[in-house]
Amino acid sequence: MDLRIVHLYPDLMSIYGDRGNVRTLERRAAWRDIAVEVRTCTAGETLDPEWADLYFFGGGQDRGQHLVGADLASANGAALRSAIAGGSAVLAVCGGYQLLGHQYAPQTGPVIPGLGVLDVTTRATKTRFVGDLLAERDGATLVGFENHSGLTTLGPAAVPLARVTHGHGNNGKDRTEGAVQGAIIGTYCHGSVLPKNPWLADLLLTWALRRRHGAVALTTLDDREEDAAHDAAARVARSRR
Amino acid sequence: MRAVFATWAGKLTRVLLVASRRGATALPGLVALTLEPRLLRTLVRGLAHGVVCITGTNGKTTTARMLAAAAREAGWSPVHNRAGSNLDRGIVASLLADASWGGVAQGDAGVFEVDEASVPRVLGDLSPRVLVVTNLFRDQLDRYHEVDALARRLGATIATLPPSTILVLNADDPLVAFLADRHRGTVAFFGIDDPAIGGTERQAISDADRCPRCHAPLSYQRVVLAHEGDWRCGACDFTRPPRDVAATRVALAADSVTLTVAGLAAPLRVPLAGTYNAYNALAALAASRALGIPDTAALRALATVRPAFGRQERLEALGRRMRLLLVKNPAGFDAVVSALLETGQRPRLLAALSDRAADGRDVSWIWDCDVERLAAQAEHVVVTGLRAEDLALRFKYAGLARERMTVVAGWRAATQAALATTPVGGELVILATYTAMQAIRAELAADGHAGRFWED
Structure with a gap:
């Protein structure tokens, strides 16, 4: 069995330890004897919509966000949209999450149109949510560190990834964190999110493998280090609020 | 009068901390600044050779330490904030340690490392003769936020400096070299010109893949550390500026670095390992020249510099x-x-x-x-x-x-x-x-x- 991953815009959208997410997907597949190939695609290069099973789209600085927004408005945006329609899975963090939505409205300057594959809208504000985050989803817990000034609101087609118990999440108001729509997951958790939330990494792997290999039951891994780091981060999130 | 009172309060805090065997690297300054917010301006006024500020993401402490040693070797009495206390309170604390109880700083020069996020707040008070920027990398994002925003704020502060301030900048870091655009006075650049130092492969953590002027991708002849290296923009005319202080040869050993620098009578040797310490030494040498410290004094001082905390x-x-x-x-x-x-x-x-x-x-x-x-x-x-x-x-x-x-x-x-x-x-x-x-x-x-x- 093999898995193909594309890291989108690694030079422009990779400031929050995002490499760790790709590394985690790579390792957790390899530990199960799944052959992994990771490619990168950045602004100005040509995205092949047929190739990848899984896309990772990280967070960036404002400058990166503008350049990426422009690239997504070109053929690469259409290619990514068609890849998603073809069943590829996506993990998008922070800036990447915002750009998969309908639009990102900065405090000043023109609105950056998003890809529109996630039914979410983001508006920049003056306040910045910085800190440890803890959220719940179907008995699992999500830990991460958030650092964003964009407030994201979910539309009816997107469901929250998790429910915030400590921290701010999408907008600091409705206790939602992240969004799920089809095989796309968006989140404000970096830190990196996947190493400390192995259940989320495995969920993405399952969705990604489904595209070319059908339903795959992943073997169980010895996650004692993952669980220890998850619990430590959860303790920190609980103690700081 | 207020300055004298604040000085007393700060110095008393220091005496109490030292008596209780605790480090007095910041709290005396915090106490004094609370009582007199303009104390920093008052205290540095008496320093005859003026003030040097060293800022940037990495290398501040070591560069400042090297420069203070060079100043001492030249016969000066520098006041120097140690132990990485690089916010305004740390700088005031270092001045108070040596100040008279009447609020007059002792010493004749200030060598201060300044936290890059504090630069906009304290640079006006310090009126530096020389400002050194070592490098700009992604740092603790929760505190400094994004490196682009940090570079913009630093640029805006530099634009307020008088032309008499000499800027010492790292030519190998495009984000730092770009700051020269904002300065009306003299800029001295330093960099590593040894073709054997650095590789051709891009490093994953680079924060300056794109030209700070036109946002086109940068191309690198040589990558030294992260985005430091021999760079040029592929689209506009922004290129690595000519180096005023350049290491044409860098010899790395287990415990030291030896640099061949144009215009120096002898090789510059520092008893600290690593290419990053070559950059620190070059920054210190460039700053020491900007201050008029003889090269011989700088060479002697750097050869015996002791490492700072950690x-x-x-x-x-x-x-x-x-x-x-x-x-x-x-x-x-x-x-x-x-x-x-x-x-x-x-x-x-x-x-x-x-x-x-x-x-x-x-x-x-x-x-x-x-x-x-x-x-x-x-x-x-x-x-x-x-x-x-x-x-x-x-x-x-x-x-x-x-x-x-x-x-x-x-x-x-x-x-x-x-x-x-x-x-x-x-x-x-x-x-x-x-x-x-x-x-x-x-x-x-x-x-x-x-x-x-x-x-x-």
Whole structure:
């Protein structure tokens, strides 16, 4: 069995330890004897919509966000949209999450149109949510560190990834964190999110493998280090609020 | 009158702290500044040779230390904020330590490292004769936010400086070189011109893939550290500026760096390892020239400079040698690890990650570090710190085998375990974030293996 991953815009959208997410997907597949190939695609290069099973789209600085927004408005945006329609899975963090939505409205300057594959809208504000985050989803817990000034609101087609118990999440108001729509997951958790939330990494792997290999039951891994780091981060999130 | 009162209050705080055997690196300054916010301006006015400020992400402390040593060697009496107290309160505290009770600073020059986020607030008060910017990398994002925004704020502050200020900038860092555009006065650039230093491969953590002027991709002839190197923009005419202080040859040894610099009578040798210390030495030399300190004095001073807190400090305990390496951000981590592995050894490590404010609350930066390279070479790692579990997980995904790693809670237990895994006569490398290093050093001090950190 093999898995193909594309890291989108690694030079422009990779400031929050995002490499760790790709590394985690790579390792957790390899530990199960799944052959992994990771490619990168950045602004100005040509995205092949047929190739990848899984896309990772990280967070960036404002400058990166503008350049990426422009690239997504070109053929690469259409290619990514068609890849998603073809069943590829996506993990998008922070800036990447915002750009998969309908639009990102900065405090000043023109609105950056998003890809529109996630039914979410983001508006920049003056306040910045910085800190440890803890959220719940179907008995699992999500830990991460958030650092964003964009407030994201979910539309009816997107469901929250998790429910915030400590921290701010999408907008600091409705206790939602992240969004799920089809095989796309968006989140404000970096830190990196996947190493400390192995259940989320495995969920993405399952969705990604489904595209070319059908339903795959992943073997169980010895996650004692993952669980220890998850619990430590959860303790920190609980103690700081 | 208010300044005198504030000085008294600050100095009294210091006397009390020192009497209780605690470090007085910031609190006296905080007390005095609360009473008189303009105290900094008053205190620096009397410094005859003026003030030098050193800022940037990495290398501030070591560069400032080198420059203060050069000033002393030239017969000056510099006031210097030590122990990494680089916010306004730390600078005031250092001035108060030497000030008369009447509020007059002693000494004749100020050599201050300034936290890059504090620059906009304190630069006006310090009116520096020379401002050094070492480099700009992604740092603790929860505190400094994005490096682009930091560079913009720094540029805006530089635009307010009078033309008489001399700017000393790293030509090899495009984000730093770009700051020259904002200055109306003289700029002196330093850089490494040795074609043998650096490779051609782009490094994953680069924060300047794109031209700061036109946003087109930059191209590199040579990549030295992160985005430092020999760069040029592929689209506009922005290129690495000509170097006023250039190392044409850099010889890296296990415990030192030797630089051949145009215009210097003899090679410049510093007893600190690593390419990043070559940059620090070049920054110090460029600044010392900008101040009019003779090269001979700078050469002598740099040859005997002692490492600052956790910057390649060497200690001994129970027959083992120890090397203390402070790490704070991905670029610093990679620079320190490169210097460590350049010697070809397989290090035994005590690695400590904490998440107090001075370490950065957000520990995600460890995922941007090239831990893979370290894991491939490490003989054994004892992992500790308030976020030991995060660091252990990072080592796991970097490929370090479980049997090569032990997670030990508690500073004392971890330090003892790390020493126990190191054979007598061998070396233990201690890689730690700021407060973790303080805690480990305190353990070593309690057993008489090290002085207290502010006693340098």
